[in-house]
Amino acid sequence: MSVRIPVARPEMGEPEWQAIREVVESGWVTQGPRVEAFEKAMAEYCGAEHGVAVSSCTTALHLALVVAGVGPGDEVVVPSMSFIATANAVAHTGATPVFAEVEPDTFNLDLADVERRITERTRAVLLVHQLGLPADIDGTHRLAERHGLAVVEDAACAVGSSYAGGRIGSHSELVCFSFHPRKLLTTGDGGMVLTSSAEHAERLRRLRQHGMSVNDRVRSSSTSVIRESYLEVAWNYRLTDLQAAMGIEQLKRLPAMLERRAALAARYDAALADHPLIDTPPVPEGVTWNVQTYTARLRGADAAARDAVMQHMLDAGIATRAGVMTAHREPAYADRGCSLPVSERASDGSLVLPLFPAMTDDQVDECARALVEAVAATGLG
Ligand SMILES: Cc1ncc(COP(=O)(O)O)c(C=O)c1O
Known part of the structure; x- marks a missing residue:
């Protein structure tokens, strides 16, 4: 028998079409005003200071770990029971993902097991809110403080969830979201890092755009010639304005x-x-x-x-x-x-x-x- 009831189906329609059409007609299809507006809307909804849109949650996690100082020779504790992108993001930095157990009922990290796996090389904990269910953020922050570790939240699935009265995105310095079609909000593919740090936001924007010193919006609105430079080896992890326009409509839903x-x-x-x-x-x-x-x-x-x-x-x-x-x-x-x-x-x-x-x-x-x-x-x- 063919499938009558699918596992998931994204919610999208005329408002998304209209928003994408407007971007096409505007002629500015990447790193433009829609990307900035989507970043602001997500940060405001989730209670974070800054949003940096990128091409996926995997690339968001990669950059978040980089700005948290994770690199070759480091270890990052992650749940093994997660989509493999969680571990891969650590590996992309040159660090080693160290797998910890989850709690049998919530499927979120077992913090006692995390603590047992900490070594002198551990640099961070990647806290996943599995299937969108908030994990123990306060307990993770206390553990991280005891051991001098960074906390990056993998909130790929958790947009709209709340913990201790605040929306996910408002509790840690670096929180990463996915806009893949299996998530609540979709831009086709896409991701975002929310951060409370202006310094992190600035570096994240640079790292998603080849390490470039000037962003396209600043350059295009300048009345004098600006020459960019490339401050560090970086990536192309951009989200397009077509996707961001869709994201803005999705957020309204x-x-x-x-x-x-x-x-x-x-x-x-x-x-x-x-x-x-x-x-x-x-x-x-x-x-x-x-x-x-x-x-x-x-x-x-x-x-x-x-x-x-x-x-x-x-x-x-x-x-x-x-x-x-x-x-x-x-x-x-x-x-x-x-x-x-x-x-x-x-x-x-x-x-x-x-x-x-x-x-x-x-x-x-x-x-x-x-x-x-x-x-x-x-x-x-
Ligand atoms: C927990 C978790 N982290 C990361 C990802 C990767 O997200 P993306 O497909 O946007 O790279 C997923 C995707 O399913 C996920 O469930």
């Missing part, structure tokens, strides 16, 4: 998206409550979750049992995805022979259920029913 996602998650929670073999995602005290991705956790299931449940659902026309990957078991990092049993169990025993704003209540009920049936049919139940 965010409050409605958050409300609908919360309602859909509550419906799943109610439908799956009290099932002896299915756990729903917990939301700790003091946080609000944007429900970027809703995962069900199958008690005692290994990857084969979970995959059988996924196949059963696919046969009923419902797409799902395996739980968050573990980087340490991928060929790119497997040579370290690392074992992380909590992360492995969490990854193998979970699956992503469909959730997107245009989904109907009936579709949520159908997906929950199909999951319960699949668990029973595959011998888990």
Whole structure:
């Protein structure tokens, strides 16, 4: 049977088309006024001082780590249970990602395990808000202070989530977001670093644009000739104005998206409550979750049992995805022979259920029913 209910579907339409059309008609399609306006809008929404738009969250993380002082010979503690870009961003700086365990219920970093993995080479902790659920930011800051480390937040999935009364983006010096289509806001691809530091913002802007000393907006509005210089070896990690124009429209949709996602998650929670073999995602005290991705956790299931449940659902026309990957078991990092049993169990025993704003209540009920049936049919139940 073909897929009737996809896992995710971005919200976009006429306002995005119109905004992109205006950029095309303006003739200024990269590093122009829309990029600046999108940076300002994101920083204001999230409660940060500065925004620096880049081509993806991976490139945002790379640059954030560079400005945090991470480089060859350093170690950065990261969760293995995260999309592999988290670890890769560390590797791109020449530093070594050191994998730590996650908590079995929230899938966020286990800070006791992080502390055990700190050495004299550790320079930073990369704190992921997995699936958009805020991790323990205060605990991470306290740990980082004790050991003299930088904290970079990987908030790829967490736009619109809050922690201790402040939106994600307002708590740390460097917080990175993704605008890939699986996230709440999409610009096709794209990313942003939010920072409380004017100095970091200035260097991030330079690093995304080949290390150039002058930005295009300053040069084009100057009445005297400006010659740029290239202050350090850097990258082309620019976001275009076409993407930024789309991002501005997407941000306007965010409050409605958050409300609908919360309602859909509550419906799943109610439908799956009290099932002896299915756990729903917990939301700790003091946080609000944007429900970027809703995962069900199958008690005692290994990857084969979970995959059988996924196949059963696919046969009923419902797409799902395996739980968050573990980087340490991928060929790119497997040579370290690392074992992380909590992360492995969490990854193998979970699956992503469909959730997107245009989904109907009936579709949520159908997906929950199909999951319960699949668990029973595959011998888990
Ligand atoms: C936790 C995390 N970090 C980083 C990324 C990379 O984001 P991007 O695709 O924008 O580079 C993702 C993407 O899924 C992610 O989930």
